[in-house]
Amino acid sequence: MEQLSTANTHFALDLFRTLNEDNPTGNIFFSPFSISSALAMVFLGTRGNTAVQLSKTFHFDEVKDVHSRFQSLNADINKRGASYILKLANRLYGEKTYHILPEFLASTQKMYGADLASVDFQHAFEEARKEINKWVKSQTEGKIPELLASGVVDNTTKLVLVNAIYFKGDWKEKFMKEATTNAPFRLNKKDTKTVKMMHQKARFPYGYIQELKCRVLELPYQDNELSMIILLPDNIEDDSTGLRKNVCILMKRIINIDRINGMII
Structure with a gap:
């Protein structure tokens, strides 16, 4: 897991540097692992120059069998019986008339636990947006009630990749x-x-x-x-x-x- 950890660290620092340049005096809050694991699913379905660019951005070229390592890490993160709650959930929302390769869907399900929910973006995109927000809200214990704002999706949307992360833990040394x-x-x-x-x-x-x-x-x-x-x-x-x-x-x-x-x- 060390290779994936190193790659994620490099990406985290790259992204933090960029965000800090854009907002040097403000608060910055993001989850590099949540972002990299979500885009790793996109990477799974890419080829050619797109794959090269994603690999370089996320430092996946430094990791052998990157998807298998994400699979192992996701299983470890979502393990039962831990003293903390760290939940990472992925899901695909696809336009029901749009054909998505079965091989890609099978791989995202196996490696990332991401299933496909067919929705009607073409005729009912607002209802689809609400359905996505409802799922994210449930996965984050109500902490993220509206991931997608009105207008983010429309009748031309074909696929939405959703990644939600939730953490709750108790200090080893409690504060009174x-x-x-x-x-x-x-x-x-x-x-x-x-x-x-x-x-x-x-x-x-x-x-x-x-x-x-x-x-x-x-x-x-x-x-x-x-x-x-x-x-x-x-x-x-x-x-x-x-x-x-x-x-x-x-x-x-x-x-x-x-x-x-x-x-x-």
Whole structure:
């Protein structure tokens, strides 16, 4: 699984760099694994130059048997009995009059657990949009009630590939509710905002990157299978969040730490 993890990490950093350039002072929230696994299904049905471009973008050329590795990882992520809930669900919605190769459908079902739902985009695209949103809402425990806004699909839509990811976990070291207090949170060099700040005293994996003047804290979830990584710069030198400079170098350093080496979900 190491090859797929490395490829996903490279894609995550590439995408983060692009998003950060477009929105250097705002919040950025995305799931690189959700995106790469969804587009891997598209990659499964491509050939020629399209396949080459997708392979390069997602670094699939670095992975042997990429679809088999996604199959194994998806099974591991959706395993029963885990101390956390990490659900990755895929589905295809195809125009009922549009012919899709049976071989492609069989492969997406086998490798990604994605079945095909036939809908009438041609005559009832709004009903199809609502059906898609209803499925996504159910897969994300109501957290994403409307994935597709009105106007996203129309009567020319032939195929919609939907990927939904949902996570819920408990901290290994729980935060006590009564220890939560109001505290200032720095948005940039000039502005702060009062937020609810959780507190606790415990031992956690902690590091410091001297050349970037940044502290790194790992907060593990139960059973130590998953963790949240928090980065805190010593100072904010410009109008950004303080992590804008060399942020991808910083991320690569973190990923190379043995304790944190793994998949970015």
